[in-house]
Amino acid sequence: MTASLHAHTQPARDLLDPLPDDQFGYAQARHLLWRAGFGATDIQIRALVDLGPKRAVSMVVDYEDVPTESDEHDQFDKNIMRPLTQAEQLARRQASQRRDEDTLSRFRAMRQQAQRADRTQMRELQKWWLTRMIQTARPLEEKLTLFWHGHFATSYRSVEDSFHLYQQNRLFRGSAMSYPNLLRGIIRDPAMLRYLNNNQNRKAKPNENLAREIMELFSLGEGNYTEGDIKNGARALTGYTYRDDAFFFRQDQHDTGPKQILGARGNMDGDAFVNAILRHRACASYMAHRLYRYFVADIPIDPERAPGIHKAAVRKLGDQLRREEYDLKPWLTTLFRSRHFYSDAVMGQKIKSPVELAVGAIRSLGVPTRDLSTIVRSLEGMGQNLFYPPSVKGWDGGRMWINTSTLFMRQNLLMYLISGQLPQQNRRARTDTTFDPRQALPMLFDPDGKTDDAEVAGRLLELAFGTRDPQAVRVLADSAASNGGVQANKVLPGLLILITSMPEYQLC
């Protein structure tokens, strides 16, 4: 009886219920491609609309099926910062004992030379990753890699070994969908072990830095562990260090005594510590909140201060993540198909990170990449220097990206990508490539070539925002008309410059 009664009432709509097929249009497909990747061209958006939401999300999330270039392990030199050989160490020790300043200064010079070479390689690594994000056929893979880079934030500033950061980047990409694997990997990652000083974590003198940050920032959040958990966690990680480029377990420095961490007991090592974390109830909630802030909405770091609808969504997604045992593939599938993901509270409400802005503009507008070093410098100016997060907390994101200074930098970067013009004294870039939007954006124009100014302006606005604001269409069409119409030289780049300089272009 009750069952039949319920059958007649409208079932309560769940935030995570899938979006009905007929509600997945251009704006929704565009939204998915921006949030799960770095934007897309008009053609790509239309192709995704035709697939419908289920297959569209699967195409984005099941990226392992998409062929990709193999990751050549030897493209970066791993020997630049190699430690001294035993013979060299002995020679230096002896020189030091007999105060042989010549030999000692040779060693110092060698070290300085290596550091210079490594900084050069670091710049190459930044450009390599940026290129990968621009070109990849698996945007979600790079988007997740960038998420993990901000989550397990590690800066070259104190690691000072570009190859270690390259290895860490590969770890993030290789296990992008598996949080447990990343947590196990990060306690063995040379860059992280160096960054949080775990190479100094010894039985006789534990260093709590890594143990603390693992719980505070990487998994549970403040308030979900005790000082005792930190002390015992640090003991579990004693002896976890690295030699040259690989993890090394120093058995003699490992504390084998009994420990108690987050309710688990025993002679716990790093893996047992990680397992205790993964079993903790707060872990899935914390990770859902972190992922939500990256993929869905700029909500406060304190989940309690989030607006109600977001709070409810995070709670449900936390439960979901716990049920999926931290497997992000089904979790992201649920998220990207959900009604909530396409609601007004989410669409067009998130501030693009500098990387999203730059990579997204190149991918969606078809503008040339121009000079990668210029873009890397510009990213730094906008507050997101790849491989140099400001602290172990990573990037705050959201409105913290924006101030009067960075907003000009954002607008000027787009100006540079579209026109080649640099902000310094109106200088034009030396490596200048002309950009013809008629080539890059063919779908915007009717085949007969007699395209109406207002219609082109409208389509450009849709590509940039998912909607066309009639007032903006009018301003743009007038501007085009007064310069000879959209078919005239330089008018289209002008329209793109105007659109990308609108404050709302910073949103996605």
Add this chain to the structure above:
Amino acid sequence: MSLHNNPSEAKAYTRRQFLHNGALFASAALSVPTFLQGTAHALPRPLAGLSSISGVNEDRVLVVVQLSGGNDGLNTVVPFRDDLYRRARPTIAIAPESVHELSKNGRNGAGDMGLHPSMTGVRELYDEGMCAVVQSVGYPNPNRSHFASMDIWHTADESGTGEGWLGRYVDSQCCGYGKGESGQAEDGAPFQPPISIGRTMPLALQGREMMPLSFESPQLYRWTGDSSEDLSLAHEQLLGRHAETTGDHHDETPASFLVRTALDARVSSETIRDAVSKQSLVRYPGTGFARQLSMVASMIRAGLGTRVYYVSLGGFDTHAGQGGAQGQHARLLAQFSDAIRAFYRDLQAQGNDGRVLTTCFSEFGRRVSQNASNGTDHGTAAPMFLFGPMVNAGVHGSNPNLRDLDNGDLKFRADFRQVYAEVLDSWLATNSADVLERKYKHLRLLNA
């Protein structure tokens, strides 16, 4: 090109916004974008001496100098007669004969302290009665993380969370922080947003209501598209669509937040670039830090009406090869000291020195004993400096006591919020308890 979306209506609304809620468009009063020019004559251009705050009879300016990385206080204000000091620092201690002794100047409390030999500039200001040193400044349960301790200084909160202390001050002036109502002074110019020079916006300036301005280099503080008149005009028409949406800051949408920032950027760009393009009245040293201060002086001279400026000098994290009377730390202190002297000489030439108080801090001092790399590690309490003719010149507070350490670290004897409170109450003429959430005892650092 014509504006189709009923321009007269948009202008009328914008004008109303300007006149009745100028604080929201605070920086808009600096210069006015073309699409708002019809209303420009209604606005007094801010001039020096014109105050928006009742009860303050002149436009007072606060300049905050941040020394990032943890400045070594003991080698800045040196206890040069103390044997323990020399013993703790065998290779980096400053020799007694080289310091600028502070005790001979007839100022209060100096005792046995001397300035680092490279600080001749600060010493000059000290001798002229324009420098106050506050000893052993810190806070309870010191945090040794750069980021965490910086956040504590910026928020004036021991957990390092919440808005910045100057952000809260600015909100209280422009928008009624703690008063429950948004508004601005009945007459006079609208309150101007703080200006930070540098790439990142310091947390200290971040409030809820008024957004600070920031720029690193004036050449980059502009939109490149403005080199084309066509683009410039259309861009302003696109911005003009939003004139009516930028009202209330509470729960504002991301889009209106961005529009507000864009308008602030746009309307301040030309004024700021104009102001800093003028030749300074004195020669500054050729350092980046001196350049920052020369730009602040130029903006003060141009009558921007901004009350809070923020500049910073980094590199104080001297873990290795710190040096003593010469070397890394000495060079940093020289940069700091020479630039501050030039700044006040410039302000004196302008006749503005009496309007400008400068305070200087670092997130922590360094440990008493040097480390194995001839450097020093993160420590705790350290001196603060205040500059300007309104300071009660001399050495204040308790000199560091090297016989009474806490696990090798100096104990703090003055809370940095005591300094903040006095700056707020006595210099900025506001109620510090509104901003700092409680009262702090003044140290009598200011004759204001």
